Each structure stands twice: as structure tokens, then as C-alpha cells.
Amino acid sequence: MADDRVVLAVRSLSVNFGGVVALDHVDLELRRGEIVGLVGPNGAGKSTLVNCVGGQLEPSSGSVLLEGIELGDAPPFQRARLGIGRTFQRVALFPELSVEAHLLAALRARHRAGQWSQLLARARPSTAEGAEIVDVLNQLGLADLAQAPVASLPLGPCRMLELGRALIGRPRVLLADEPSSGLDRWEASKLTGTLQLAASRGIGVLLVEHDLGLVATACDRVVVLDVGRVIAQGRFEEVMADPAVRRAYLGEAVA
Amino acid sequence: MSTFLSYALPGIPFGCTYAIVAMGLVLTYRTTGVFNFGFGAQAFVSAYLYTVLTENGVPVGLACVLSVLVLAPVLGGVLDRFLFRRIAPTNTTAKVVSAVAVSVALPELVNLVFGSATRFAPPTLFLDPGRVYLHVGATPVNGLELETVLVSAGVVVVLSALLGASRLGLTIRAAVESPRLLELEGIRADRVLLAAWMGSSVMAGLAGVLLAPQYPTLQSNDYAVLLVAALAAAALGNLADIPLALVGGIVLGVVEGLAAGYFSPTSVWHTGLLPAIPFLLLALLLVGRRKMRALEENEDPLAGCDPPPPPSITLTRSHELDRVIKVGGRILAVAAVLSVLTWVPGDWGFALTAGLVYSIIFLSITLITGLGGEVSLCQATFAGVGAFAAAQLAVHQGLPILLGAVVGAVVAAGVGAIGALPALRLRGLPLALLTLALALLADNAVFPYSWAGGPPVGLVVPRPVIGSLNLATTSTKGFFVLVLVVLVLCAAGVKLVQRSTVGLYLEALRASPVGAESLGINPSVAKVLVFALSAGLAGLGGALYASLQQTVTPADFNYELSLVFVVVVVTTGVRTIEGAIQAGIGFTVLQQLLSYLPGRWGSGGIAIVLFAFGALTYAAHPEGVVEYEKRVWTERAERLLRRDQPPHDGLVIATSTVGALEHPGADDG
Numbered sequence A: 001m002a003d004d005r006v007v008l009a010v011r012s013l014s015v016n017f018g019g020v021v022a023l024d025h026v027d028l029e030l031r032r033g034e035i036v037g038l039v040g041p042n043g044a045g046k047s048t049l050v051n052c053v054g055g056q057l058e059p060s061s062g063s064v065l066l067e068g069i070e071l072g073d074a075p076p077f078q079r080a081r082l083g084i085g086r087t088f089q090r091v092a093l094f095p096e097l098s099v100e101a102h103l104l105a106a107l108r109a110r111h112r113a114g115q116w117s118q119l120l121a122r123a124r125p126s127t128a129e130g131a132e133i134v135d136v137l138n139q140l141g142l143a144d145l146a147q148a149p150v151a152s153l154p155l156g157p158c159r160m161l162e163l164g165r166a167l168i169g170r171p172r173v174l175l176a177d178e179p180s181s182g183l184d185r186w187e188a189s190k191l192t193g194t195l196q197l198a199a200s201r202g203i204g205v206l207l208v209e210h211d212l213g214l215v216a217t218a219c220d221r222v223v224v225l226d227v228g229r230v231i232a233q234g235r236f237e238e239v240m241a242d243p244a245v246r247r248a249y250l251g252e253a254v255a
Numbered sequence B: 001m002s003t004f005l006s007y008a009l010p011g012i013p014f015g016c017t018y019a020i021v022a023m024g025l026v027l028t029y030r031t032t033g034v035f036n037f038g039f040g041a042q043a044f045v046s047a048y049l050y051t052v053l054t055e056n057g058v059p060v061g062l063a064c065v066l067s068v069l070v071l072a073p074v075l076g077g078v079l080d081r082f083l084f085r086r087i088a089p090t091n092t093t094a095k096v097v098s099a100v101a102v103s104v105a106l107p108e109l110v111n112l113v114f115g116s117a118t119r120f121a122p123p124t125l126f127l128d129p130g131r132v133y134l135h136v137g138a139t140p141v142n143g144l145e146l147e148t149v150l151v152s153a154g155v156v157v158v159l160s161a162l163l164g165a166s167r168l169g170l171t172i173r174a175a176v177e178s179p180r181l182l183e184l185e186g187i188r189a190d191r192v193l194l195a196a197w198m199g200s201s202v203m204a205g206l207a208g209v210l211l212a213p214q215y216p217t218l219q220s221n222d223y224a225v226l227l228v229a230a231l232a233a234a235a236l237g238n239l240a241d242i243p244l245a246l247v248g249g250i251v252l253g254v255v256e257g258l259a260a261g262y263f264s265p266t267s268v269w270h271t272g273l274l275p276a277i278p279f280l281l282l283a284l285l286l287v288g289r290r291k292m293r294a295l296e297e298n299e300d301p302l303a304g305c306d307p308p309p310p311p312s313i314t315l316t317r318s319h320e321l322d323r324v325i326k327v328g329g330r331i332l333a334v335a336a337v338l339s340v341l342t343w344v345p346g347d348w349g350f351a352l353t354a355g356l357v358y359s360i361i362f363l364s365i366t367l368i369t370g371l372g373g374e375v376s377l378c379q380a381t382f383a384g385v386g387a388f389a390a391a392q393l394a395v396h397q398g399l400p401i402l403l404g405a406v407v408g409a410v411v412a413a414g415v416g417a418i419g420a421l422p423a424l425r426l427r428g429l430p431l432a433l434l435t436l437a438l439a440l441l442a443d444n445a446v447f448p449y450s451w452a453g454g455p456p457v458g459l460v461v462p463r464p465v466i467g468s469l470n471l472a473t474t475s476t477k478g479f480f481v482l483v484l485v486v487l488v489l490c491a492a493g494v495k496l497v498q499r500s501t502v503g504l505y506l507e508a509l510r511a512s513p514v515g516a517e518s519l520g521i522n523p524s525v526a527k528v529l530v531f532a533l534s535a536g537l538a539g540l541g542g543a544l545y546a547s548l549q550q551t552v553t554p555a556d557f558n559y560e561l562s563l564v565f566v567v568v569v570v571t572t573g574v575r576t577i578e579g580a581i582q583a584g585i586g587f588t589v590l591q592q593l594l595s596y597l598p599g600r601w602g603s604g605g606i607a608i609v610l611f612a613f614g615a616l617t618y619a620a621h622p623e624g625v626v627e628y629e630k631r632v633w634t635e636r637a638e639r640l641l642r643r644d645q646p647p648h649d650g651l652v653i654a655t656s657t658v659g660a661l662e663h664p665g666a667d668d669g
């Protein structure tokens, strides 16, 4: 591998849905501790890319490498154990479980995977687990809600919890699919802080986002996707000045 | 060639009836998303009315109109309006359970209304069954066969004319995706759905009337086989393709005809394989075809608007009330136990002991459906495996029955784990169908062998002997105490699983499989484990049941019992341990009470009907009717206790903010 800081590499990834080409030979690299913004208009293929990396979707061709190891057709749970954490565009929480239970499930599933003896252990955080959970809760501003069932929470805390669930247990890569949608300003700033903290701990963050303000503050680098192709990448200001990008976002008239 | 024809041709009329029901299944499944297990029972009801009417001198034509064109569509309309319409599109569990409840309730209702007197084959519709109308090759075709084929062809013509009209076809397809989105377009989805229900019910009724003259007597069991054959045929068309379902039905009929002809009547194939063909085919299709597995992925975009089910009332009620109820419950339980040991008469003691045994079996449903979120329609089969293993070991090896029960539980757990392997990639409806196929396979091709289910007259099963204490001689009281101890241990075990890490994983998987897997939870391990544990519990209960009855026959654990089990547990509450115990006791106590009623009302069928009606409310009260009533009464009590505070101000936020969660209402077991 040319650059040993690269933690996630997507190589020539293509996805066809019947006739629709959702991704067309996309290449992308993510380094340790880097926040990369993945932007593009609706239907550009951003979620499709995230799903291929997370294993929820099987690509038509191309490959995904985590720290240089090809993931092939590994199912989502194996990818999670290898260090891919993700959130979903449509929140995929467990409404009847408490906030704490979400984090505990994530922590145990990542770190005690394959230990049969642990399966029947009591689902209560041990001291070490409790400390880790409290850490995450404080970071996300959810400390007061630890015991609340998720069904009773508004969308903002749900998004934050999903982020925490993906981050607890230190994955190598975080895929965040539009984490800021539905957040208020205070929550959005918490989100930015959380992402930056994750990056400072060496996690590579791929941030799918429509809020360009957030992308501008949080991201080191931006990749623009349009109709399944990468049309530009680089620093935020450079990319936004690119006429191809303006055309994709604002329509033909701008060109 | 002529032998081939003479075997294949008689299969075609049967194939035609399979095909008609299969097309009806596909039609309702595609329009309403409900896979109606009840069609077999609906066909039976129409056939029954037709038979009764013609027996009483009503002209055949009128009888046919009344049973097929009046009764069937009314029944379909009622089911749609008052039942299936009320189920959220993504709530697979509720859909399966409701359809199962229909299939359980209808034949029992018929028995209650008309009695269980034997009904003989009714006359055919318009051709003479004794006369040979034509020859195909050298094979004669009689009026019954010709008539069935002609009517089926008519159904196909009418159906393709209706669905071919593009606007209707399009509307129907839209209705499948999301009836609510269709309503946003200004189309009355409910009319489309109603039409589909009535139409497919007519088809089921017609199949019933066509099939009735082909059997010497009218039996609801034949219609269950009809349903499964139709399921297999529909599965051939991925549950979505009407022409393929048609072809599938006819092919299945022909294959059965050929098998019946070529396998010598005394061979193992004839007795074992032949009856199992539709179930085997169904199982293979479910496991093998990618599209079938993907069935559940079709989801309603507006599903997120459904509020999640409320949390169990035992978790939210106030502390004082909680203490009162818990202490009261314990006092009641102790009083009940003491009563059984002292003054309760023998038959009631027996009923209550049976109730405890059922409770053990029902705990297996608490595990698999309540915790695992999957509907299993083969729990009675697992119970049977345990019972037969224990009985065979006791009879042939002289193994003590309690040891045999443990071995039986282990064997059943093994069968459950192996059964879970092909089911690993299935969820929801396809999984429920697979378990039904397994149950029928066991009923038809395994349990009838004397090495498995024992001889037809049954095996004599001993009561346990503990040290010098022979529980057979001390009436049922000793056995009652034993079963009570086992039940308490099992309940503790289930509680342990519920509170364990794997319990947490299962709850996560049930709520959002995608979300759970993205955390590193291996869904296969969780599923195999819950299947094995659940089957083991059922097996243990089954062995105890055999020992209580002191005899067990191959027919004791048939698939119908599995359906009844699901219906009973769902009524009382599938999520809690109390729910299972209340189901077990309630089931037997109700039957015991009803036995005081005269005649057929005392037969116990009415208990099943009552529970089936309870299960039909599952859509409105996914926590179980009993659990729901508990909530209502608890809230009343709480209001009485402290009038000044308004109860539950938290719930208001709950319903308004769930829109963003991924189908929160889905698959709550």
C-alpha cells in the first residue's frame, strides 16, 4: 500500500439497480484521523456507497479494502467487528430499548463477538463498560437520558445516540449518513465536536452531508458525487468553486 | 405412455383446485400484503354450506350461488373490514397471527354451529360424476374431472380479463406497495383491497365446492392440505406471479398423480413421501429461491408514521400498585397450589396440571416469538419430538421418564437447531411458512412411523417414579408438584435468557435487523440459539404432557395444535412469562369450565374459537388482549389511587416523535 495511513479504500466500485447505475466506478480513500465529506445532490449515490462499505448492499463490481484487506462479501456484522461503524439515513434504532442498552449492545457485539459464554451473561454493564458508556453519553449530551426508552425520544437525541452506538468501542472507520438532518443548532455543534474528537482519536470519518456549512467546518477534504460518479474532490473551497459542482448542485443554468 | 397419462390425468383436477386457491393467495398477497392461511378454512366453509344445502334439497345451482357467490365474498369482506384492514402494513407478525387465527377459528365455528356429524360428498355442479364424457388417449375423463377443469379455465379467463385491464392492474400494484401512498394520490385504496379480498375469497370458496365431491366425506383436514399445496404452487410463482401460480398448481397435481400411480401402494415412498410432496416442495422453494427471501424487504414508505407499541404495563405502573399486584399474585398462586393439593376435585387437579404443562410449552413461544420476534408454526412438532423420544426410550429402553424427558428436550433442541439452519436467511412470513411446512412434513412423513410417533394405537407412557415415590399412584397431586417445580425452573431460565446479552441482541434484531447487524451482532447465532432453546423447552413440555396423559399417539402433536398454541399465547401476551403461564392455565381452565356445557358446546372447540377471537385483536393490541386489559385496569386503579396527578404525560411526546424511527411498529412479537 502506497500510503499506510489509508484506512479505507474503495476501488472502482459500481452498483446497478436493474437499469439504474447508482455508482459508476467510484474510487475513494479515507485516511486515519481524517474527516472526508461526501456530498452531492439527491440520488447521487451517496447512501449506496455507504451501504456497499457497510455490507448492507452487494456491489455489482469493484472492491472495498479496510486497512489493505479486501472485504469481499463479508456480511455487515463481520465488517462491524473488523471496525466499520455506521449510522443510517433513516434512523435504525431499537425503539423499546433504553439508550444505555443500545450502547451496551454495540460494545458487547464488537468486542465480545464469538464468545459463547458471554451470550448468557447478564445484560448489565460491568464497571469498565459502564465507564465507557458514560464517556460516550457525556460526549453526546445524552447523560440524562441513559435509562429512557428510545421510543420516547425526539429525533435529535436519536441521531446522536445512533452516532454514539457506531462510535463506542472505537471503530477504525465511521460512516455517517446525513447525521445532522433533524438536529437543532446546538445539537449540530455537538455533532461536529463528536466527529472531530473521533477523528482526533484516529478514526477515519466519512461524512455524507447536505449541510454544506457543517461540511465546511468539519471536513478536511470533500468528495462530490453526481449520478454515481466522482466529479470533484479536494479542499472545500476549491471544490465549491468548480463549475461542474455548481452545475450538479444548481442545475444547467449556472454553467 | 398410456400408463403415464392414466396416472397424470387424474391429478389435473386436484391441480386445478390447488391452482385456484394459489391464484387467490397471490392476489390477496399482492394487493393487501396479507398471506391468508385462512383460505383453506374458507374453502372448507363454502364446501360445508354447499354440502348442507344440497343435503337438504336445495337445488345445486342455488346452493352453489349461496355458498360461493354470497357466503364467500361476505366472509372475505368481513375479514378485510374488521381484521386485516386494521393491521399495519409492516407488522408481519400480526398479519401471520391473524391469518392463522382465521384458519383455526373457522372450522371450529362450523363444528359448533352444525355439529360434527359426518357429511358425505355433495353432488357435482353440472356434470354427472359417473359418466365418462371423453377419452384422452385411452384414459377416460369423468364428469367430475371435466367439470373441475372447465370451471378452473373459466376462473383464469375472468381473472386475466380483470387484471389485464391496465388501470386496475396498476392500481392494484400500487396498493401493494403502500395503500396509504395510494390514498394520497386520491384513489380509494380500501375499495381496491376490499375487491381483492372478496374476489380471492370467491376463488377459495369455488375451489372448496369443486373439491368437495372428490372426497368421500367432508373433512377440514383435506382443506388444510389444499392450502399447503396452494402455498407451494404460489411459492413457485414467488408469491407474486399469478400465471406461474396457476402452472404450479396444476404441475403439483400431476406430480402427485404420477407419484400415487408409480409408487407401489405398500412402498415407503407411497406412505411417506407422497403425502409430503407439497410440504417438501414448499420448504425447498422457500429456502432455495432468492426472491422468496427478499419478500420482507418490500416495505411501506409511510410505515414510520405508526407509533411503537406501548411498553409493558408491569414496567410502567407505580411502585405501590406494583407491590400490591405482586404480593396479591403470590398469595393467589400459593392459595391455588394449596387448593390443588387439598380440596380441589381430581378432574380439576388434572386440568390445572395440564395447564402447567402447557405453560412450559407456551414458554417456548415466549422465547421464539416474544423475544426472537419470529412466528413459529411448529412448536407442537417440537413438543412431539420430545414426547416421542421420551416415550420410546421409556417403552423400549426402560429409561426413567424424567431422564427421558431431559433427553427428549435435548433431541428437540437439536431438531430445532437443525431446523433453524435452512431458516437462517428467512424472516417473517417465509419463515412462518417454512415452519408450517416442517410441521406438516413431520405429521405426514415422520410421526406416522412406529419408530417415531409409535404405533397408531399409541404408546403407554409411565408417570415418573422418584425414589420410593411413585407419582402414578398418588393421583395427579404429586405430578402437579413436580410439574410446578419444572415450570418454575423453566420460567427462571427464560427470564435469564431475556435478561442476558443474547436477549439484548434478540431484542435489537427484532426491532431493526439492519441496525443490529451494523453493530456486529451475528443474526445466525442468535437465531439458532433461540430456536434450539425454544424447541428444547417445547420438547420438555411435550414429554411431561405424554407422561401426564400416560399415553401418546402419533396424532397428538399435529400441526393444528401448533396453530392453536400460537393463537392462545398471542391472546394472553407473548412478551412476558406471566403471559405464557396465564395462557396455559387459562386454556385448560376454560376448557374444563366449558365441559359443563351440554353437547357439542362442551367439546372444547369453543375455547379455541374464543382464543382465536382473542388473537384477532392482536392487530389492535400487539401486547395481547389480556395484557391490554391489565393496562386498562391498572390505569384505572392508578387514577383512583391519586386523582390529583394526570397519568402518563410522557406518552404524548412518544407518539409525536416516532416518525423518524425506522418502522418502529414492525414485528413486535
Ligand SMILES: Nc1ncnc2c1ncn2[C@@H]1O[C@H](COP(=O)(O)OP(=O)(O)OP(=O)(O)O)[C@@H](O)[C@H]1O
Pocket: A017, A020, A021, A022, A040, A041, A042, A043, A044, A045, A046, A047, A048, A049, A089
Ligand atoms: N434499492 C434500490 N433499488 C433501485 N434503485 C435504487 C435503490 N436504492 C437506491 N436506488 C437508486 O440509486 C440512486 C442513488 O441512490 P442513493 O440513495 O444512494 O442516493 P443518495 O445520494 O443517498 O441520495 P439522498 O441525498 O437523497 O440520500 C438513486 O437514483 C436511487 O433512486
Ligand SMILES: [Mg+2]
Pocket: A046, A047, A048, A089
Ligand atoms: Mg442517501
